[in-house]
Amino acid sequence: MITILFDIDGTLVRSGGAGMLAIEHVMKQMFGVREIGKVEVHGRTDNGILEELFELESLSFDEHRSEFNERYWSKLPETLGRCPGTLLPGVKELLAALQRDENVAMGILTGNSKRAAEIKLQHFEIDEYFEFGGYGDIHTNRNDVAAMARSSAEHCLAQAFEPEHLWVVGDTVNDIACARSIASKVVAVETGGGLNEKLSDAQPDVLFPTLADTAAFLEAVVGKTTSTSMETASTRTKDHNKRMR
Numbered sequence: 001m002i003t004i005l006f007d008i009d010g011t012l013v014r015s016g017g018a019g020m021l022a023i024e025h026v027m028k029q030m031f032g033v034r035e036i037g038k039v040e041v042h043g044r045t046d047n048g049i050l051e052e053l054f055e056l057e058s059l060s061f062d063e064h065r066s067e068f069n070e071r072y073w074s075k076l077p078e079t080l081g082r083c084p085g086t087l088l089p090g091v092k093e094l095l096a097a098l099q100r101d102e103n104v105a106m107g108i109l110t111g112n113s114k115r116a117a118e119i120k121l122q123h124f125e126i127d128e129y130f131e132f133g134g135y136g137d138i139h140t141n142r143n144d145v146a147a148m149a150r151s152s153a154e155h156c157l158a159q160a161f162e163p164e165h166l167w168v169v170g171d172t173v174n175d176i177a178c179a180r181s182i183a184s185k186v187v188a189v190e191t192g193g194g195l196n197e198k199l200s201d202a203q204p205d206v207l208f209p210t211l212a213d214t215a216a217f218l219e220a221v222v223g224k225t226t227s228t229s230m231e232t233a234s235t236r237t238k239d240h241n242k243r244m245r
């Protein structure tokens, strides 16, 4: 079984600033904050971002976490509807192709809180593809999120989980680093818009400009070439299924 953990923002979708807009709204509503501070968001967790934003206002996120999150999650669907967000190129086709392969299981590895991740995936109508995940509700360090995603996959797939066939797909150097922390291979994709990040310096196993080339992704991660060796691929699948039984 090949297990693939996808980052959300900058990898599968661009939400056009919907998350920050919702955060800004709730900060204003709860604390009268007119303008929230500027903080780095790429490759970080919701918990880390919010701790920093709260600190800038001399507030404790821990103290207000549950009320803040409830308000954030109820605002997010509306800001997603208002912002110019989009599914990134090729994502729908890639997820559909991977779903058709019974040797592939897909999960989420995101800095978003779990509920925010679900809302975003539902908004872009790709929630059905993912069976497990790691989220940024309580972790500040993305490596902890990666560990959560990996154990969620292990738990969900049980004996079918093969650690040597674990992949992370992400758009920042943090995604690459957290993949290495769980001994995962990495596909990096340059659709994120992280500032001054050179993904190639962080040495992902595979680097794509976008996820638009489904065949190239399948070949690199699943080990299949779609055009020339369909027969080999289906034979391998059958052999694999025999082993599984």
Ligand SMILES: [Mg+2]
Binding pocket: 007, 008, 009, 010, 011, 042, 043, 170, 171, 172, 192
């Ligand atoms: Mg990202």
